[in-house]
Amino acid sequence: MSLLRLFRSKPAGEATPVQCPFCLQVSPAAPGLKQCRNPGCGEPLPVQYLRRYGEAPPLFLPMMGMPNAGKTNFLIAATVAVVSGNQFWQDLDYWPLTDETDAFIEKIERSMRTGVLPGPTEAKDIKKVYVLQLLRLPRWSNRTWVLRDVPGEHFKDRKIQKDQVPFVIHAKTSFLFFDLNGANEKAGNKADGMFERNIDRVFRAYIMGLEDHGVVFGDGNDRRVVVVLTKADQLDLPAHLKKYLWEDEHWDSAKRGTALTNGGAFFDDDAMARYMDRLRRVDAELKEWVVTQPGGRSLVSAAELTNRVELHFCMISAIPCGVQRSGQSFEPRGKWQQPLRILDPCYWALELNSRPAP
Ligand SMILES: Nc1nc2c(ncn2[C@@H]2O[C@H](COP(=O)(O)OP(=O)(O)O)[C@@H](O)[C@H]2O)c(=O)[nH]1
Numbered sequence: 001m002s003l004l005r006l007f008r009s010k011p012a013g014e015a016t017p018v019q020c021p022f023c024l025q026v027s028p029a030a031p032g033l034k035q036c037r038n039p040g041c042g043e044p045l046p047v048q049y050l051r052r053y054g055e056a057p058p059l060f061l062p063m064m065g066m067p068n069a070g071k072t073n074f075l076i077a078a079t080v081a082v083v084s085g086n087q088f089w090q091d092l093d094y095w096p097l098t099d100e101t102d103a104f105i106e107k108i109e110r111s112m113r114t115g116v117l118p119g120p121t122e123a124k125d126i127k128k129v130y131v132l133q134l135l136r137l138p139r140w141s142n143r144t145w146v147l148r149d150v151p152g153e154h155f156k157d158r159k160i161q162k163d164q165v166p167f168v169i170h171a172k173t174s175f176l177f178f179d180l181n182g183a184n185e186k187a188g189n190k191a192d193g194m195f196e197r198n199i200d201r202v203f204r205a206y207i208m209g210l211e212d213h214g215v216v217f218g219d220g221n222d223r224r225v226v227v228v229l230t231k232a233d234q235l236d237l238p239a240h241l242k243k244y245l246w247e248d249e250h251w252d253s254a255k256r257g258t259a260l261t262n263g264g265a266f267f268d269d270d271a272m273a274r275y276m277d278r279l280r281r282v283d284a285e286l287k288e289w290v291v292t293q294p295g296g297r298s299l300v301s302a303a304e305l306t307n308r309v310e311l312h313f314c315m316i317s318a319i320p321c322g323v324q325r326s327g328q329s330f331e332p333r334g335k336w337q338q339p340l341r342i343l344d345p346c347y348w349a350l351e352l353n354s355r356p357a358p
């Protein structure tokens with residue numbers, strides 16, 4: 001698609017209804033639409049969001065998980081990968097569409113220059129939504145990622161925070177972050193650890209939270225949950241999965257010229273197709289492994305048999321080799337600028353929500 005066409009296209013809103021990136025309600029087509037028409041929201045709709053609405057359709061992704069599951073570090077590391085994206089996707093262009101997203105990315109870019117891992121104070125959590133337009137991705141072309149942190153304090157009482165309900169209800173695909181290692185450790189130390197922390201508990205909280213708001217599962221509506229196993233550098237994985245994690249060819253691709261998995265070449269459509277084939281195998285292998293973990297089999301039953309939710313599994317390491325505390329700050333022991341398999345959850349989301357080939 002030519003740049004000229006991008007800029008000439010008519011903004012959505014005039015001709016088509018627009019789904020708000022903040023509340024996910026649809027505002028009917030209206031000339032000069034600038035704000036969400038949902039009276040409970042009324043947020044201004046970003047100009048580029050409207051302008052490229054048809055060409056870079058939004059992909060809404062709630063990031064759910066317990067506190068400390070690794071949600072914030074996923075967002076930081078996924079941003080690191082996108083801003084380094086030209087190293088593996090030749091023609092990528094990206095546009096942060098809200099001030100908050102722009103400020104978040106700027107802080108991360110600054111951290112990448114100084115080499116200091118952004119800590120809790122540098123990279124503040126995104127309060128509203130993270131809206132990033134990605135243009136000229138291989139395989140999936142143009143998409144606008146709309147991610148929202150759905151922190152898990154409320155998972156304990158199975159309630160989804162009121163202001164986040166519409167986002168979670170209307171999103172077809174959700175990310176469920178889980179730190180399996182931390183959970184197992186906690187379960188050993190704490191009498192109620194198992195109850196609070198098992199992977200199936202978090203999933204059940206998601207189901208019950210949505211059912212409280214009238215969502216009916218198992219009724220032919222296509223809900224997908226991508227289970228993201230975080231801090232995979234710390235997981236006691238089978239050897240083949242460990243190998244997959246650590247030999248992330250995104251970064252090999254950056255070191256062009258050597259004989260690497262992807263031949264040191266850019267990820268084009270063919271390379272992404274091969275990547276997705278492998279991701280599907282990893283999904284199946286991770287599932288096999290997760291059912292051997294506490295709560296794992298129960299998660300699969302609750303999702304697939306009872307509620308007909310399509311589950312996919314992937315794993316990430318936002319901070320390979322982990323962090324060590326030194327006083328108040330955290331020092332990464334590995335290369336935090338090269339997070340491992342960090343885009344796998346996003347690839348799943350893109351794949352599950354891509355339009356059928358023309
Ligand atoms: N070893 C390791 N630690 C991680 C990783 N991601 C996050 N952590 C640590 O886990 C803790 C919680 O992470 P955070 O992203 O703040 O979790 P959130 O509460 O879900 O947003 C922090 O102390 C991180 O340093 C990872 O990939 N590897």
Ligand SMILES: [Mg+2]
Binds near residue numbers: 071072073125
């Ligand atoms: Mg957080």
Ligand SMILES: [Zn+2]
Binds near residue numbers: 038
């Ligand atoms: Zn809205």
